[in-house]
Amino acid sequence: MEHGSFTDNSAATFSLTEEDHTLANAVRFTLNQDPRVTFCGYSIPHPSNARVNIRVQTTGDPAREVLKDACQDLMLMCRHVRSGFDKAVEDFKASNAVKAMKIDSQDSDSEESE
Amino acid sequence: MPLFIVEVVRLTEEDMEFDMIGIDAAIANAFRRILIAELPTMAIEKVLIANNTSVVQDEVLAHRLGLIPISVDPRLFEYMSENDQPNEKNTIVFKLHVHCKRGSPRITVKSDELKWLPNGSELIKESRKVASDSASKPETYTSFSCSQDTLPEFANNPIAPKYPDIIISKLGPGQEIELEAHAVKGMGKTHAKWSPVATAWYRMLPEVVLLEEVEDDLAEGLKSKCPVNVFDIEDLGKGKKRATVARPRACTLCRECIRDEEWEKRVAIHRVKDHFIFTIESTGALPPEVLFTEAVKILEDKCERVITELS
Numbered sequence: 001m002e003h004g005s006f007t008d009n010s011a012a013t014f015s016l017t018e019e020d021h022t023l024a025n026a027v028r029f030t031l032n033q034d035p036r037v038t039f040c041g042y043s044i045p046h047p048s049n050a051r052v053n054i055r056v057q058t059t060g061d062p063a064r065e066v067l068k069d070a071c072q073d074l075m076l077m078c079r080h081v082r083s084g085f086d087k088a089v090e091d092f093k094a095s096n097a098v099k100a101m102k103i104d105s106q107d108s109d110s111e112e113s114e
Numbered sequence: 115m116p117l118f119i120v121e122v123v124r125l126t127e128e129d130m131e132f133d134m135i136g137i138d139a140a141i142a143n144a145f146r147r148i149l150i151a152e153l154p155t156m157a158i159e160k161v162l163i164a165n166n167t168s169v170v171q172d173e174v175l176a177h178r179l180g181l182i183p184i185s186v187d188p189r190l191f192e193y194m195s196e197n198d199q200p201n202e203k204n205t206i207v208f209k210l211h212v213h214c215k216r217g218s219p220r221i222t223v224k225s226d227e228l229k230w231l232p233n234g235s236e237l238i239k240e241s242r243k244v245a246s247d248s249a250s251k252p253e254t255y256t257s258f259s260c261s262q263d264t265l266p267e268f269a270n271n272p273i274a275p276k277y278p279d280i281i282i283s284k285l286g287p288g289q290e291i292e293l294e295a296h297a298v299k300g301m302g303k304t305h306a307k308w309s310p311v312a313t314a315w316y317r318m319l320p321e322v323v324l325l326e327e328v329e330d331d332l333a334e335g336l337k338s339k340c341p342v343n344v345f346d347i348e349d350l351g352k353g354k355k356r357a358t359v360a361r362p363r364a365c366t367l368c369r370e371c372i373r374d375e376e377w378e379k380r381v382a383i384h385r386v387k388d389h390f391i392f393t394i395e396s397t398g399a400l401p402p403e404v405l406f407t408e409a410v411k412i413l414e415d416k417c418e419r420v421i422t423e424l425s
Contacts (some may be wrong), residue, residue, distance in 0.1 A: 002424075016420065022147040023416045029140035068424050071417040077141065078414045081134075082407055084120045088132065089403045092122035 002064060012063040016056045020044065026051040030070040030077070036061050128396040130402040135388060141418055142316055142390045148409040149314040151302040154188045155399050156206060157181075157308075158295040162237055162255060165292040170283045178282055179210075179295050180307045182225050183397040185276035188310075189408075190267055194298045200235075200256040202265075206273055206297040207231040207256060213292075214285035221285045226278035226294070232268065234258030237294050256296070271382075276398030312395040319389035320365040323382045324357065333357035336381070339370050363391070 004012030016024075024042040032052075040055040044051040056063040118136035125132075134142065140304065161176040168175070194204035208228045216223045228256055233255040283291065302309035322344055326335055333355050337345045346360035371381050394402040 006425055014424075016423075019407060019416070020147075022144045022152070023413070023420070025140040026144040026413065027325060027417075027420070029138050064424055068421055071421045071424075074416045075143075076413050078410050078417070080360045081120075081137070081141075085132075085403075085410070088120040088122050089125065092125055096125075 006062065009062040009064070010060050011057040012055075014056070014063075014067060016052045016054065019051050019052045021051060021052075024054060025065075025072055026074055027054060030074045031056060031067070033073070034066060034070060036066055123391075125403065127401055128398070129393065130406075131391065131393045134390045134392060137388060137390065139387075139390075142392070144413055145406070145409050146221070146314055146316055146392075148412050149311050149394060149405060150309055152412055153310045153405060153408055154193075154301050155308045155310045155397075156184050156186050156188050156191060156296045156297045156299055157305075158184075158208070160296040160298075161293055162235075163281070163293040163347060164237065165290055167289045168283050168285050168291050169289070175283060177294075179228075180305075182228070182280055182282075183276045183399060184273065184297055185398050186273045188299055188399060189265070191299050193300075194282075200296060200298075202234065202260060202262050204256040204298060205256055206262075207235050208295045208297065209236065209293075210282075210295065211290075211292045212285060213290040214287055215285045218287060218294075220287070222281055223283045223285060224278065225275040225280035225282060228275055229284070230273045231294075232263040232272075233261045235294060236297070241328050255294070309374065310379075310397060310399050311402075312397050314392070314394045314405075316390045316392045318385040318387070320362055320367055321370075321384055322362045322365055323376070323384075323388050324358045324359065324380065325382055326380050328357040328380055330355055336371060338375075339373075341367075341368060342366060344372075408424060 001015045003015065014096050021044070024044075028040055028042050031037050036058045037056060038059055041056060042051055042054045044054055054067070056067055058066050120132060121135055122130065122132040124130060133178075140338050152336055155309075156271055158176075158179045161172075166175065167173055170178075185205065191206075192204045194200065198204060207230070209231050210223070210228050212221065212223050212227055229280060235256040235258075237255055238252045240254055262387075263272070285291065300308035333347055336357050337343070341360075342364045344359060344361050344365045345357050348356045348358050350356055365383070369383065372378050372383065392406075394405060396402045396405055400408070
């Protein structure tokens with residue numbers, strides 16, 4: 001839900017339900033990286049309600065678009081993290097498998113290349 | 115995105131330790147929060163007690179059963195909402211029937227006594243309907259349309275608690291426990307029994323910097339002060355020694371090295387702002403590297419939800 005002015009859509013407060021610091025802090029960080037953003041922050045009106053208010057003020061672009069772009073950037077970051085992590089796990093498993101084989105086999109010539 | 119590196123330090127079936135370099139604290143914390151509270155797992159929720167003459171009260175027994183980790187992949191099941199019937203897609207049924215006979219010594223009821231019932235509940239519901247239905251199968255507390263062990267994932271590996279030696283209760287002679295437990299899918303947010311990690315935490319890499327050259331006796335003194343041997347002595351020949359920082363990763367930030375007078379200007383301790391050392395300890399439902407990948411997927415899903423709400 002967006003609360004803003006009808007005339008000036010470069011500044012708005014977005015009220016998200018069923019969210020907490022997990023998403024809000026991450027989105028706030030990606031918003032800060034965007035050069036179009038002059039001010040951004042989030043608040044939790046009451047800890048018993050699962051509701052987060054994210055305030056975005058921009059240099060002219062509609063706040064809604066800027067927030068959407070920030071979420072897209074966050075998704076890209078997550079995909080990047082995932083691929084980096086998967087590769088690191090694979091490399092680790094492969095290097096461990098090689099180590100185990102080296103310890104097992106008595107002759108050092110039989111090293112398998114993965 | 116500027117340089118982002120992941121290095122795995124340790125990976126076993128139960129826990130893993132890895133480094134993430136080049137990420138921000140907000141994202142790292144988001145992953146930690148999701149790992150603890152928003153990854154779904156299966157845990158016992160409803161316990162139907164037919165007979166309990168043990169010294170452990172019904173509700174305490176049910177509470178303990180809920181906390182037992184079950185070794186099954188929660189992605190194979192669906193959530194059960196309040197209006198749903200319990201069926202083979204959203205419930206796992208276990209049975210526990212232990213009886214300590216008179217004259218025999220005390221029994222300890224361990225979690226391997228929980229037997230999986232792939233065909234669903236066996237307790238019969240008492241219903242008002244008479245005669246006309248008596249020819250068909252009596253109604254039980256779950257409605258399984260097919261047996262769960264026909265599914266390929268469970269055909270040869272039965273569902274069981276991850277650790278078979280968890281003590282549930284103790285029985286004296288003549289005491290009996292007979293109950294049926296239904297496990298459903300849930301998230302750590304609702305109750306900690308649904309958390310897939312024993313815990314998950316991160317710390318930032320400590321950075322220990324020697325501001326001045328620390329030589330000879332001072333070097334020896336510095337090395338002996340540190341309880342985890344962060345410093346090492348380097349021989350420069352001609353009897354001169356110098357202290358170097360060998361293992362900053364082991365530093366626990368106890369600040370012993372800067373406690374005394376004058377050391378503050380020789381040693382500086384701070385943390386590297388974007389180097390996170392994550393440790394994930396799994397309770398057994400999923401291996402830790404799968405847990406982390408699922409957590410990242412969940413963060414992506416949250417972003418997508420926001421985007422669709424905005425559009």
